[in-house]
Amino acid sequence: MNPTMRSLHDRRAALLLLFSxxxxxxxxxxxxxxxxxVEPVRVGSVLFxxxxxxxxxxxxxxGFEIALEEINASGGINGCPIEVxxxxxxxxxxxxxxxxxxxxxxxxVPIIVEVTGSGESVAAAPIAxxxxxxxxxxxxxxxxxxxxxxxFFRIMPSDAYQGRFLAEWAWKLGWKRxxxxxxxxxxxxxxxxxxxxxxxxxxxxxxxVEGSSExxxxxxxxxxxxxxxxxxxxxxxxxxQAAGRCLKQAKQLDLAGPFLGGDALSGEEVxxxxxxxxxxxxxxxxxxxxxxxxxxxxxKYQKKYxxxxxxxxxxxxxxxxxxxxxxxxxxxxxxxxxxxxxxLRGYPGISGVITLDKNGDIADAKFEKFVYRKGTxxxxx
Amino acid sequence: MDLFLQFLINxxxxxxxxxxxxxxxxxxxxVLQCIAFSxxxxxxxxxxVAYAAMALLGLPLPVAVLMAISAGALxxxxxxxxxxxxxxxxxxxxxxxxxxxxxxxxxxxxALLFGPQSRNIDIGVSSLRGIAISGAVLPAAEAVILIxxxxxxxxxxxxxxxxxxxxxxxxxACDAEAAEVLGIPSQAIVSITFAVSSAVxxxxxxxVASAYDLFPxxxxxxxxxxxxxxxxxxxxxxxxxxxxxxxxxVVENLAAGYLSSEYKDxxxxxxxxxxxxxxxxxxxxASDRRI
Numbered sequence: 001m002n003p004t005m006r007s008l009h010d011r012r013a014a015l016l017l018l019f020s021x022x023x024x025x026x027x028x029x030x031x032x033x034x035x036x037x038v039e040p041v042r043v044g045s046v047l048f049x050x051x052x053x054x055x056x057x058x059x060x061x062x063g064f065e066i067a068l069e070e071i072n073a074s075g076g077i078n079g080c081p082i083e084v085x086x087x088x089x090x091x092x093x094x095x096x097x098x099x100x101x102x103x104x105x106x107x108x109v110p111i112i113v114e115v116t117g118s119g120e121s122v123a124a125a126p127i128a129x130x131x132x133x134x135x136x137x138x139x140x141x142x143x144x145x146x147x148x149x150x151x152f153f154r155i156m157p158s159d160a161y162q163g164r165f166l167a168e169w170a171w172k173l174g175w176k177r178x179x180x181x182x183x184x185x186x187x188x189x190x191x192x193x194x195x196x197x198x199x200x201x202x203x204x205x206x207x208x209v210e211g212s213s214e215x216x217x218x219x220x221x222x223x224x225x226x227x228x229x230x231x232x233x234x235x236x237x238x239x240x241q242a243a244g245r246c247l248k249q250a251k252q253l254d255l256a257g258p259f260l261g262g263d264a265l266s267g268e269e270v271x272x273x274x275x276x277x278x279x280x281x282x283x284x285x286x287x288x289x290x291x292x293x294x295x296x297x298x299x300k301y302q303k304k305y306x307x308x309x310x311x312x313x314x315x316x317x318x319x320x321x322x323x324x325x326x327x328x329x330x331x332x333x334x335x336x337x338x339x340x341x342x343x344l345r346g347y348p349g350i351s352g353v354i355t356l357d358k359n360g361d362i363a364d365a366k367f368e369k370f371v372y373r374k375g376t377x378x379x380x381x
Numbered sequence: 382m383d384l385f386l387q388f389l390i391n392x393x394x395x396x397x398x399x400x401x402x403x404x405x406x407x408x409x410x411x412v413l414q415c416i417a418f419s420x421x422x423x424x425x426x427x428x429x430v431a432y433a434a435m436a437l438l439g440l441p442l443p444v445a446v447l448m449a450i451s452a453g454a455l456x457x458x459x460x461x462x463x464x465x466x467x468x469x470x471x472x473x474x475x476x477x478x479x480x481x482x483x484x485x486x487x488x489x490x491x492a493l494l495f496g497p498q499s500r501n502i503d504i505g506v507s508s509l510r511g512i513a514i515s516g517a518v519l520p521a522a523e524a525v526i527l528i529x530x531x532x533x534x535x536x537x538x539x540x541x542x543x544x545x546x547x548x549x550x551x552x553x554a555c556d557a558e559a560a561e562v563l564g565i566p567s568q569a570i571v572s573i574t575f576a577v578s579s580a581v582x583x584x585x586x587x588x589v590a591s592a593y594d595l596f597p598x599x600x601x602x603x604x605x606x607x608x609x610x611x612x613x614x615x616x617x618x619x620x621x622x623x624x625x626x627x628x629x630x631v632v633e634n635l636a637a638g639y640l641s642s643e644y645k646d647x648x649x650x651x652x653x654x655x656x657x658x659x660x661x662x663x664x665x666x667a668s669d670r671r672i
Contacts, residue, residue, distance in 0.1 A: 050488075050489065050492060050497065050597075050598075051497075051598060052596070052598055054492065054497025054498075054597075055496075055497050055498045057497070058496070058497060184643050210642045211641070211642055211643035212642060212643075212645070213645065213646050215598075215601065215602045215646075216602065216645060216646060217589065217593040217594050217599065217602070217603070218391070218395045218593060218634075220391035220394075220395075220634070221388055221391050221392075221634045221637045221638050221642060221645070222637070222642045224384065224387045224388060224391060224638065225384075225638060225642070228384050241498070241499045241594065241596065244499065244501075244594075245499070245593060245594045248501075248593075248594075249520075249593070252511055252518070252520030252521070252522055252523070252592075253387075253511070253518050253520060254510075254511065254518055268498065269498045269499055272498050272499060272500060272501060273498075273499045273500075273501055273594055274501070275501045275503065
């Protein structure tokens with residue numbers, strides 16, 4: 001051993017000694033503390049925190065935050081605070097799968113409350129299932145997710161319901177020949193199929209179907225074709241931002257609509273992007289809750305964030321509360337949580353009474369109709 | 382026929398936007414031989430400056446436009462100073478990575494400051510009625526894009542052709558060392574190139590924000606398309622890039638119109654692969670020609 005090596009060796013030995021002394025001291029220090037340190041109960045969540053649909057992440061996170069505050073203020077789960085490990089999928093399926101794998105392998109969470117995005121969930125659900133980890137989704141709606149894995153549950157109604165509701169609504173409005181503009185991803189294609197099938201069953205015709213990429217800012221060519229088709233109305237199956245952009249461009253091309261779409265059109269970005277062009281846009285979304293718990297949430301949300309909560313914040317709040325309840329009842333294990341969710345009946349959520357069926361879907365779905373007037377939307381009675 | 386005309390108008394407008402961004406890639410590539418991937422994000426930043434000036438500070442449109450353009454130019458100079466200059470003699474992959482880093486930082490900074498939601502800038506034309514041309518509509522916002530792009534193109538042509546600084550930029554692009562020997566301060570010229578191309582991109586950003594949309598990641602696809610146009614046209618050829626950008630916009634929209642709109646973005650990249658297979662130097666590029 002040469003002198004340099006020796007000094008290095010000595011230094012290492014000294015460091016080792018120092019560390020062991022410190023850790024021993026801290027060990028004894030801990031044992032003298034009377035109250036045991038409480039480990040927080042951790043759950044995972046994979047949201048759109050960045051990317052083209054990042055507003056979803058924001059809306060969901062704010063819903064979670066209020067649920068967290070409430071749970072932890074009332075003593076957490078059996079005395080332990082609950083904590084959410086947020087991961088960002090940036091609206092990208094590969095990134096969502098990587099985040100889910102990380103939450104399973106590294107953080108070892110038994111439940112992931114929300115993997116936002118239908119495509120993301122379709123990709124992640126089988127992986128979570130294989131690893132016996134529960135996914136409880138708050139807002140994913142594509143039909144493909146029904147019964148995708150025994151470990152996958154959701155409290156947003158399947159698009160099977162929403163597609164039917166939209167088709168019936170359009171039929172009642174007197175549409176016979178409809179056009180359609182959809183976002184070319186798992187959710188958009190699912191909605192396209194659901195709405196088309198139901199509208200045709202009613203006897204209607206879909207005369208023009210146009211797709212668009214989520215990132216494309218220019219929808220004029222699609223709108224030009226839709227305008228040329230001279231349909232009675234247009235099903236707008238886009239995310240909020242794209243919808244606002246689309247309506248703005250439709251107005252520039254003198255395409256008046258009428259436009260009709262699903263819950264995605266409730267996002268505040270529709271108006272932020274579309275401005276006055278949004279006037280008259282109609283959409284449906286799952287009924288928001290009623291009753292004192294819902295009102296308390298709404299007031300709390302309004303006070304904290306300065307705006308009314310969207311259906312996504314409301315559903316996210318419910319999802320986290322249900323997850324906490326599952327852990328409280330059946331313990332911090334995926335199997336226990338799965339059993340709890342599989343037999344969830346009549347849970348009093350702020351978004352309504354929640355019962356899950358054998359496919360992990362919400363058993364009954366009610367929708368309400370809305371229309372945009374003067375930069376905000378109002379309920380159509 | 383009116384449908385074809387409408388597709389053509391749509392294509393020309395978005396093609397003009399691609400061209401405005403592509404010019405910057407081409408100019409910067411000329412003086413630095415590197416792809417400034419953060420360039421398209423300059424559009425986004427300028428758009429937000431205009432948005433902040435108008436919607437938050439309540440300043441009038443001309444002031445906001447001036448602020449956006451100055452901010453764009455300044456950002457270009459700063460980015461060059463911070464992200465490219467220290468890596469001038471590093472392997473070529475380094476500035477590329479550094480550019481991607483700048484791009485990520487700018488996008489996330491915008492998302493942090495303004496939120497991920499998209500914003501709406503009204504430059505006073507979106508409420509105007511479009512111009513009807515034999516069954517097709519030329520929306521006012523698109524007319525503004527086309528006219529502005531044309532003015533920018535002509536202005537840039539004379540700037541590069543007839544001013545001393547323009548001449549110096551071309552000299553540095555041709556041979557930086559020789560230009561230096563002849564007394565042209567190549568470093569200053571690089572900074573000026575960044576300022577000019579970023580100011581042009583800033584105008585592009587304003588146009589996109591008013592006609593389409595303003596959001597933190599808007600530069601991503603815009604940058605890809607503009608870059609595709611540069612490679613198509615031959616990145617060293619400034620006018621090649623412009624022509625290719627306009628063609629790209631038109632072809633993409635015609636294909637989406639007559640084939641299927643589902644694969645609109647795929648057409649652009651299919652064209653790129655096709656052209657590169659036949660002419661690796663691009664449509665107008667020649668290995669010895671410079672801007």
